[in-house]
Amino acid sequence: MAVGGAARVVVGLCAALTSAALAAAATYPLQDLSISQGNYNGIYFIVRDANAAPPTAREIRQIRENSTATREFYAANSGGTFDLRYEHVLDVPLTLNADGTRIGDWIADAENYVRSQYGIEPEDYHSNVFDVSRTTPDPDQGWSGLAWIPSNNYAVQADINTSWGRIVVDHELGHRIGAPHAAAWRNVDDSNHTPYVYNFERGRYDVYDAGQHGNQPTTLGVHRDEYGNPFDVMGNISHGHFSVHEKLNDLHWLSDTQAPDLDQLGEGVFRIYAHDDRAVTYDSDNDLYGVEAGYAADVLYGLTYRRQAEEYTPHRGRYTTVTQEITIEYRTGRDGVQFYLDGAILDMDPEGDQDRNNQERELEVGRSIRDIDFATSVYQGNEGEDFLSLNPTAPRRPWEVMREWYEFSVLGLGSDAIGSYVDLVVGVSDFVIENAVAGDLNDDGVLTTEDWRIFAAHTHTDVRLLSPTNRYLRGDLDADGDNDYADFVRFKNLYVAANGAAAFAALSAVPEPASAGILVAALAVTALRGGGRAWRK
Numbered sequence: 001m002a003v004g005g006a007a008r009v010v011v012g013l014c015a016a017l018t019s020a021a022l023a024a025a026a027t028y029p030l031q032d033l034s035i036s037q038g039n040y041n042g043i044y045f046i047v048r049d050a051n052a053a054p055p056t057a058r059e060i061r062q063i064r065e066n067s068t069a070t071r072e073f074y075a076a077n078s079g080g081t082f083d084l085r086y087e088h089v090l091d092v093p094l095t096l097n098a099d100g101t102r103i104g105d106w107i108a109d110a111e112n113y114v115r116s117q118y119g120i121e122p123e124d125y126h127s128n129v130f131d132v133s134r135t136t137p138d139p140d141q142g143w144s145g146l147a148w149i150p151s152n153n154y155a156v157q158a159d160i161n162t163s164w165g166r167i168v169v170d171h172e173l174g175h176r177i178g179a180p181h182a183a184a185w186r187n188v189d190d191s192n193h194t195p196y197v198y199n200f201e202r203g204r205y206d207v208y209d210a211g212q213h214g215n216q217p218t219t220l221g222v223h224r225d226e227y228g229n230p231f232d233v234m235g236n237i238s239h240g241h242f243s244v245h246e247k248l249n250d251l252h253w254l255s256d257t258q259a260p261d262l263d264q265l266g267e268g269v270f271r272i273y274a275h276d277d278r279a280v281t282y283d284s285d286n287d288l289y290g291v292e293a294g295y296a297a298d299v300l301y302g303l304t305y306r307r308q309a310e311e312y313t314p315h316r317g318r319y320t321t322v323t324q325e326i327t328i329e330y331r332t333g334r335d336g337v338q339f340y341l342d343g344a345i346l347d348m349d350p351e352g353d354q355d356r357n358n359q360e361r362e363l364e365v366g367r368s369i370r371d372i373d374f375a376t377s378v379y380q381g382n383e384g385e386d387f388l389s390l391n392p393t394a395p396r397r398p399w400e401v402m403r404e405w406y407e408f409s410v411l412g413l414g415s416d417a418i419g420s421y422v423d424l425v426v427g428v429s430d431f432v433i434e435n436a437v438a439g440d441l442n443d444d445g446v447l448t449t450e451d452w453r454i455f456a457a458h459t460h461t462d463v464r465l466l467s468p469t470n471r472y473l474r475g476d477l478d479a480d481g482d483n484d485y486a487d488f489v490r491f492k493n494l495y496v497a498a499n500g501a502a503a504f505a506a507l508s509a510v511p512e513p514a515s516a517g518i519l520v521a522a523l524a525v526t527a528l529r530g531g532g533r534a535w536r537k
């Protein structure tokens with residue numbers, strides 16, 4: 001564990017990279033690199049009843065314009081590595097049922113029509129987009145759009161000329177290239193889900209109450225809402241970018257070096273750039289959409305790590321160890337960082353309510369969270385199931401599940417030539433430090449002259465760039481980012497309480513903070529917090 005080490009500040013790195021980023025030429029997709037990277041052609045099928053009027057030239061022009069919006073969206077998302085143009089926008093009249101619904105194998109009929117009437121092979125194309133807005137939905141049809149995986153087919157029932165229709169077509173194309181739904185962890189308390197927290201003092205589960213228990217991103221029985229991410233086109237409502245988790249794992253638009261494993265980096269201050277602010281550009285000679293500058297190779301667009309936690313396993317009647325994947329990202333214009341657990345966004349913000357559309361999910365600037373504050377013991381509730389009916393055993397305490405953990409503090413926002421960014425402080429803490437004697441700055445369990453030496457050595461230093469634990473270990477006992485007179489008062493009171501006034505007086509033999517020395521006579525006894533760390537909630 002590296003708590004004692006100086007925090008590594010990697011933000012300075014960026015100055016050198018700026019010029020390189022500026023010099024970089026625009027990025028455009030190459031030919032067919034993979035399903036999600038390359039320059040592709042698709043066919044847009046305008047499916048209609050054989051007796052209805054064919055689409056007008058104006059309607060086809062409108063579809064072309066809408067496809068431009070899709071191409072720009074995908075250029076920005078992919079960092080200029082994916083582009084799908086509709087090579088053909090085709091009128092496809094089919095015989096429909098009397099009520100306007102589609103008959104049995106209508107996709108095969110539509111493809112065969114294109115083969116026979118236009119001499120075009122649909123399977124030679126990356127995407128077959130079926131616009132079925134001119135047909136009637138089936139009575140039990142639950143979808144606005146649908147992708148058949150694996151195949152190149154996806155259908156859109158929504159009107160492509162509306163903003164909803166454009167979300168649907170971009171969402172279905174997302175499935176076509178490998179993206180799953182964008183989920184969220186939500187502590188919904190309704191007829192389907194009852195979230196619980198474990199009351200360690202009383203040895204029982206209590207129904208979660210935000211007012212009483214504070215913000216908890218993953219209560220027991222939490223709902224993993226499959227479409228619940230309000231920022232992501234693969235959720236249900238927005239036209240926002242794919243998440244870093246998807247760009248990394250499913251779409252391969254970002255690499256492991258751009259969203260690296262935090263376990264390999266360790267503690268430090270990390271500058272994470274927004275992954276959703278690439279400026280789009282168009283190459284008219286080659287009819288290609290790309291971006292003015294692709295994702296920079298040597299900056300961070302996110303962080304990832306894996307950790308061991310426990311999950312309740314009903315058929316075993318106990319908690320079992322699981323590996324979780326955490327992803328951290330920043331979106332431009334947001335006021336903090338977003339955390340994802342196994343690809344689903346966590347709610348790190350006590351603001352906002354339980355509405356799935358609420359966008360208060362970030363860990364905001366100025367706030368901190370520890371790894372053990374979320375999801376050390378989890379159970380994903382099934383719809384209509386009450387977690388307590390499973391007679392669950394007690395979870396372990398968070399620091400028993402995780403003996404060592406990260407703590408995150410969001411320092412601030414900014415922007416430079418590369419883009420907008422957030423600075424995130426990452427520290428490591430562990431059970432020993434968490435439970436140590438207050439004022440014990442060398443973490444040996446006792447308050448001695450050695451702790452005073454450390455305190456004195458850091459007097460009047462600025463420790464804001466350190467994690468909460470490392471601030472504390474440098475004498476910032478009141479957690480306001482410095483080691484100053486107020487911290488001295490705390491240290492003195494702790495020391496007197498532990499070793500007596502005479503022992504503290506004897507410390508004058510060792511170096512003492514200058515201003516504190518002057519004011520020593522004026523010290524009043526200040527009410528002390530109980531043994532815990534000042535930054536602890």
Ligand SMILES: [Ca+2]
Pocket residue numbers: 111122123128151152153
């Ligand atoms: Ca097809």
Ligand SMILES: [Ca+2]
Pocket residue numbers: 335349351360361362364
């Ligand atoms: Ca907020």
Ligand SMILES: [Ca+2]
Pocket residue numbers: 440441442443444445446447448450451
């Ligand atoms: Ca000590």
Ligand SMILES: [Ca+2]
Pocket residue numbers: 475476477478479480481482483484486487
């Ligand atoms: Ca302080």
Ligand SMILES: [Zn+2]
Pocket residue numbers: 171175181
């Ligand atoms: Zn979907």
